[in-house]
Amino acid sequence: MTNSKSRNTRLGDVSRRAFLGTSVASAALLATPFIKPSWASERKITVRDPGGPFTAGFVQAYYEPFRAETGIEVIGIQGEHEPTGMIKAMIEAGNYTWDGALLSKSSHQSLVNLGYLEPIAPQGGPGPNLSEVPEDLRGEFILGNDVYATLIAYRTDVLGDNGPNSWADFWDIDKVPGARAMRKHPFDTMEQALLADGVAPADLYPLDFDRAFASLDKIKDSIDIWWTGGAQTSQLLNAGEVDLLPTWNGRAQVAVDEGAPVKLVWDGALYTYEGWTILKGTPNADLMREFIEFAAQGKQQALFTPHVAYGPTNPSAFEYIDPERAKVLPTNPAYLPKMVAVDTDFWGAHKDEAAERFEAWLLS
């Protein structure tokens, strides 16, 4: 924890910001008439959320009840898929369009490395709700909100009872024939390749990239589609364009809910989480902390699960969730022990290298 503090103050940021400042200073003079008034005095916070069904779920679970309880208004705004670049820009420009954001643990790690997030707990330490969330589902700068799993989903109408049960099965073209898709991204794909190659979950990190690429070589020519977005995978599954692919459980669930003959494989699934974070330096940091303490309650978290099939982080949430729905949520106690946690610290340091090598591998 102290370590990350020391990373917060880096000389580089100062000079870079100074550079940014001078390059736009002259333009500032040209357009001064359009100054936007500041709203900071109101008791209102703006948070980035993933949009779509998430927003609908969060309004019901957090935004509305939080306002009813505290009078603080929460505006949920959908940003882009990976909003880290935008947050970096906001902080370096000192312009807080958002006060907080729901970020993937990996995105949060990138910002922590720059020192761009506020601690989520007040000075006196985490509140009672926050403390209920297991420590591996929160951090100094993030409260896990929803756990999502990357797993194999397959068409039962094609594969029947011979569906894959592990990453090794996914790699085994003879045992499990069928049209395959994989994600065109090293995230999760590296882990899948190693697990398929026989690496034990406990020995997974640090990832052995050489071995992972050697494993990927075996399956490269059998991949029909390299997907790039979650909505694409639900479409591919629903239409039967592919018979099996790794995707996020929530995306596969959409196809299942629509009646497509699709099954999810929880064994060996990789999981990580998305959580609430506070932008460094926002004037509303304390209101955000209040919000986060509120959002840590299991009772509230349970309310978003009908909208998106991701798992609440406060175990008590399951007391309020319909047992049928609980079957599709990754934090279901029946699934969690069978899954493998993604090490976002590792990825924080190796993302760039992995992406470069992955691209080169695809083109080779």
Next chain:
Amino acid sequence: MNIATQDGSRAPSRLSRLVTRHGRIAPALLFLAVFFVLPVSMLFGLSFLDSDGTLTLEHYQRLWDKPVYMKVLGITLKTAAWTTALCILGGYPIAYLLATVAKTTRARLTILVLMPFWTSFLVRTFAWIVLLGRKGAVNTFLLDIGVIEQPIKMIFNFTGVMIGMSHALMPLAVLTMLSVMEGIDANLSKAGSTMGARGGQTFWRVYFPLSVPGIAAGGMLVFITSLGFFITPALLGGARDSMIVQTIIFQIKEILNWGFAGAIGVLLMVAVLIIFFVYDKLLGLSTLSGGEAKRATSLSKNPIGYVGAQVGGMFTRGMGTLFEWIGLAIERIFPRRADKRHADSGRIAIWAVGLLMMAFLALPALFIIPVSFTESGFLGWPPQGFSLKWYQALADTPVWANAALRSFTVAILASSLGMLLGVPAAFMLARSSFSGKGAVFAFLVSPIIIPNIFIAVGLFFLYAKIGLVGTTIGLILGHTVLAIPYVVITVLAVVKGYDQNLDMAAFTLGANRKQTLLRVTLPMIRSGMIAAFMFAFIISFDELTIALFVTGGEVTTLPKQMWDDALLRVSPALAAVATLLLLFMSAFILVSEIIKRRAAKRS
């Protein structure tokens, strides 16, 4: 080498000419200096700094050391070049057909050509997946009638990228070529025939060379626009279809290494500028003022242009001769009774090819309409049952109507501003000669060469200083930056094809400058102006990156709302949005055509 100087001599004095000149181009230059150069130079500047802010070339060193970036750049350029070739080859027959039919028919056919514009790229790309996939409509049909035994792999490879990209960009090529072709005097072809040239000869040696400025401008628009494409290649391509913009976006958004992103951006820009230079020398986009190959008569002054002109001349002569032989061969086999009949068969061929290409353009749109009435939660073929629930969903959520209204407003204002700034600049580029003209042209066009993400990030910092973050006006100004290049290129192409003797005639008959412009010049280049406005409009209307960045998501536009909705799946609600847009825009074009015709009749 330059014709433009001759007519400019009408202007009274050198000094006043200088003033009018700068008056015409200065606003566009100044606007881009503030809202484009300033923001973008920040990121390019970072490419020379390391993470501690000290001067370094490490980012460029990395580009040099790791071959993957050059490879991706090569793929990007290859993809853009093929897209351009396909758009010109496929679009030329359409443009030729449109230019040579009656005006009412032209208006109706133009609606088909424009269809790809009104179906948002997200919906359009998913439509291709549903149409051309393994279990798609086309493969199912072919399997059912027994033409094939195995599904054909049409997408998730380079073919898929080409289908998606040429479909998206062909309207750009068609409209640019059409606006130049409309200015070609049909009597020239007739004169050619009178002098004994056959159909093929007349076309290749008279009409085709006159249409070259349209090909040059259309090709260039398609080429640089396709460099910025990454969603279509990502969704329809295979493992090896990576675009450099995707790499830049990844560095900016996920790795947060803006210096390296800037360096890749510089690499892309340098590559495009080299191509641009050769292209300009070859086709003389920035200097050529007439239609035909009048330039580059000297090998020493402009070797590339000289070679280009020679090759071009050989090509048109060769094609003319080839078609003459084909004509003769056909005559041998099918002896014809009258000359008229021969002309008809050529006409039928043009109609056939033109309609086929138009069917390709209209197909996904026509497919989306029935899909929007499905009961299923996914886009799929055939649609299941019949339901209005997706329209109901749109009606129930006021966000959609608001987003559509905002997108229309932003697009109309941005394209109007783009026209105000871009049209005078284009006129000046076409008609005056000054040193560094090629560079000025390259500068005006560069906003579409530089990936949008640079403009987006740069503008955010600029706007943060001047309080424009999260405002609609900031969005409009950002989109105007993108609108200017489209306006400049399109208007430049028509102004070049425009016969300035008409202006001279007007002057001689006593018209002043303003009267000439309003009553002679502008009406003659009307369709080019409309095309320019339409390009600018659609660029803004479909734009997402800048919209997301400069507004922090606070201003909801239609593309943003669509992305928002498409988080977990692309639902038929998006098909419903596309259908409504399609009907609205098509009705708008038809009605305005009817009103115009009525007005013409009355006068």
